Amino acid sequence: METIIQIQNVGKTFEGKDSTVEALKDINLDIHKGDIYGIIGMSGAGKSTLVRCLNFLEKPTTGTVCIEGNDLSKMTDGELRKARTEIAMIFQHFNLLMQRTVLDNICFPLEITGHKKKEARQRAKELLEIVDLSEKAAAYPAQLSGGQKQRVAIARALAMNPKILLCDEATSALDPTTTKSILKLLKEINQQYGITIVIITHEMTVVQEICSHVAIIDYGSLAESGTVEEVFSRPQTQAAKKLVFQDEHQYTEMKGKRCIRIVFTENSSFEPVIGNMVLECKAPVNILLADTQDINGIAHGQMVLQLPEGEQIADRMIHYLEERKLTVEELDNYVG
Amino acid sequence: MWDSTTINMLIEGIGATLYMTLVSTLMAYVIGLPMGIALVVTAKDGLRPNTIVYKILDVVVNIVRSVPFLILLILIIPLTKVLVGKSYGSTATIVPLTMAAAPFIARLVESSLQEVDKGVIEAAQSMGASLWTIIWKVLLAEARTSLIVGATIAIGTILGYSAMAGTVGGGGLGDIAIRYGYYRYQTDIMIVTVILLVALVQILQVIGMRLSKKLDKRITG
Secondary structure (H helix, E strand, C coil): CCEEEEEEEEEEEEECCCCEEEEEEEEEEEEECCCEEEEECCCCCCHHHHHHHCCCCCCCCEEEEEECCEEHHHCCHHHHHHHHCCEEEECCCCCCCCCCCHHHHHHHHHHHCCCCHHHHHHHHHHHHHHCCCHHHCCCCHHHCCHHHHHHHHHHHHHCCCCCEEEEECCCCCCCHHHHHHHHHHHHHHHHHHCCEEEEEECCHHHHHHHCCEEEEEECCEEEEEEEHHHHHHCCCCHHHHHHHCCCCCCCCCCCCCCEEEEEECCCECCCCHHHHHHHHHCCCCEEEEEEEEEECCEEEEEEEEECCCCHHHHHHHHHHHHHCCCEEEEECCCCC | CCCHHHHHHHHHHHHHHHHHHHHHHHHHHHHHHHHHHHHHHHCCCCCCCCHHHHHHHHHHHHHHHHCCHHHHHHHCHHHHHHHHCCCCCHHHHHHHHHHHHHHHHHHHHHHHHHCCCHHHHHHHHHCCCCHHHHHHHHHHHHCHHHHHHHHHHHHHHHHHHHHHHHHHCCCHHHHHHHHHHHHCCCHHHHHHHHHHHHHHHHHHHHHHHHHHHHHCCCCCC
């Protein structure tokens, strides 16, 4: 695979008045043509700085960034501007021109490169169709929802036929459903036009959803990188583990006050009743006491469970257990 | 005493006041707008940070703004004479008015342009926009509502200054108010000129606000 973005020993230091901040430390990364490359990290890890180094909105303090073999730091201002027309970018807060219509927003990059107005408008209309927003051509950004604004931003980014699309937390301001639809659109763009996409995010779900590769940035350093599969199945570093398992440990402490005692008399020992109930009701229970034994394939004994806080979900669990022919008895004042 | 001569004089006064105000505002923008842009562009977090240029502009603007207008008016009489040929009358007043208003306008422009979302500027940069494109199509275009509100404030202030210039023979309504109302104790003429000045400011204010609202697309609906 051909390398399209080569990041070598990139470091970035911000000089403050009385302190210097090392935002990036010795980053090395190769991104190949056609990849959807996720760069993930906790907020403040330096991932936004890193993505800005890819189009030199931030100039790295050390190291080089090469786009298709061309070192950005060796370019003149004019050459850099030209290179940027091939590296599109979308943002968390969309950054549309608020005083222009949707159509004129998409025309903006074409105006910069001196396209004729008529040509630009024609192209903008085609792009609006791709992002499925043709009916909003004459609207102003203030009249659009977040998801629609991001679609306009994507259309604007595609106007120049870029080779690379940088996404800086592009879905972080959107709700989960809209996030999904935007990610789907990005995936289509990647497949149909072969545009390499770099996605900056703090959400693991975004990476899982569409990325082929992932790099984990932690305190300005590259902690781990590879295919999403590799990193997910065998996270090596502490930072990677923290991100991969971030969805767990949601319930650190059970707060529910309702407890039940269940008695096993005739169920098969091989039926994972409690496990199934948890999966079915999608809420955990706390096993306070368990005293069961397997007698010739039949489970005998009792268990005391602490139910989750939600009234409805607790009722559903009791109902579930009763349906499985278990004796269920509510206990008062067992906890707290 | 409300004969046709007086009425004609007042009408001419309105004309002279408008002439001084509008021409001075225009000239002051020719100087103040680029200064305001330069202040934003060369500022520390600007598009082309340049401490020396910024500091010079900053100091010049502050010095001129802190000189009282009447003093400025007298101080630059030699310059006015060179430019206009005389130091009294409406046209001559335009010189000090422009001088006084330009730095004020530079500050108004600066604050309007600073309101433009940094993210939008960054987006334009990421598309490969040049400095001029960003100034013209992003900064000025996005800040247009605020710029018009600023211009409305500027016109009102300049109109007030122009009346002040009347005390030293500047012409216009202020001149009439001083000569007739103050020196000749014709209070009625003075009151009429003040009412006319108030009305002018009101009209200009309403026009400015309507225009800015009409051009603002950030509001839904």
